[in-house]
Amino acid sequence: MEIANAPSARTDAGALSRIDAFVFDLDGTLLNTLPDLVALTNAVLRECGFPERTTAEILSFVGNGVKALMYQAVPADADEEAVEGAMDRWKELYPQYGHKLTKAYPGIPETVAELKRRGAKLAVLSNKFDAGVQDVIGTYLPGLFSVAHGERADIPRKPDPAGLLRTIAELGSVPERTAYVGDSTGDVAVARNAGTLAVAATWGYHDVERLRAAAPDLLIDAPGDLVGLME
Structure with a gap:
């Protein structure tokens, strides 16, 4: 575990020992969903008559929700109606492709279970559409999180802090006692904003x-590093 920023009041030993809540990003943090995202996105592109995208390209589109993903995946000259149609079709096909290839990252199930055993308050906040969040959490990490939110009308996308602040309140904690864990610069930004x-x-x-x-x-390089925050 590396203190990546300049040491601050948030990273002194006393502050770290007071952490009692962990809120996690989903895709790229708890679960590797990329193979399914690639398969589903390319299935939609093929069906709509658009060229497929590489795994690297789709990876670069991930993180800001389905709408942003499809806007970037379709050709730049596609009209609004075509983009909206592709996005709707993506959601329609999700149950078919959703998470057949998805896997929890090594150490995630054990770490989250240990945090829960130690009394941590646990939640998920993702830019993935909300039904997809509930689906994969219920399948791969059932019974571990008290709160799980994806994007919906009343949960704005990160890095807007509103969703994270709401999640923390629902856990019964406060920002100063919460760690937000994610794999992107947007995740760092939402933690800062909240x-x-x-x-x-x-x-x-x-x-x-x-x-x-x-x-x-x-x-942090391994999920187990999080357990040290509760010691």
């Missing part, structure tokens, strides 16, 4: 040096 500890996970989708440049409070 006033939580910003924990960047290096095992996910995003470049480690870009994460370090975003100045999270902590940079």
Whole structure:
């Protein structure tokens, strides 16, 4: 575990020992959903008569919800109606492709279970559409989180802090006692905006040096590092 930002009041031993809540990003942090996202997105593109995208391209589109994903995946000259149609079809096909290839990252189930055993308050906040969040959490990490939110009308996309602040309140904690754990610079930004500890996970989708440049409070290489925050 690396203190990636300049030492601060958030990262002194006393502050870290007071962490009692962990809110997690989903895709790229808890679960590797990329193979399914690639398969589903390319199925929609083929059906709509658009060229397929590479895994690297689709990875670069991930993180800001389905709408942003499809707007970037379709050709730049596609009209609004075509984009909306592709997005609707993506959601229609999700139950078919949803998470057949998805896997929890090594150490995630054990770490989350141990945090829960130690009394941590646990939640998920993702830019994935809400039904998809409920689906994969219920399948791969059932019974571990008290609160799980994805994007919907009353939960704005990160880095808007409103969803994170609501999640923390629902857990019965406060930002100063909460760690937000994610694999992207947007996750660092939402933690900053909400006033939580910003924990960047290096095992996910995003470049480690870009994460370090975003100045999270902590940079961790393994899920088990989180348990140390409760010791």
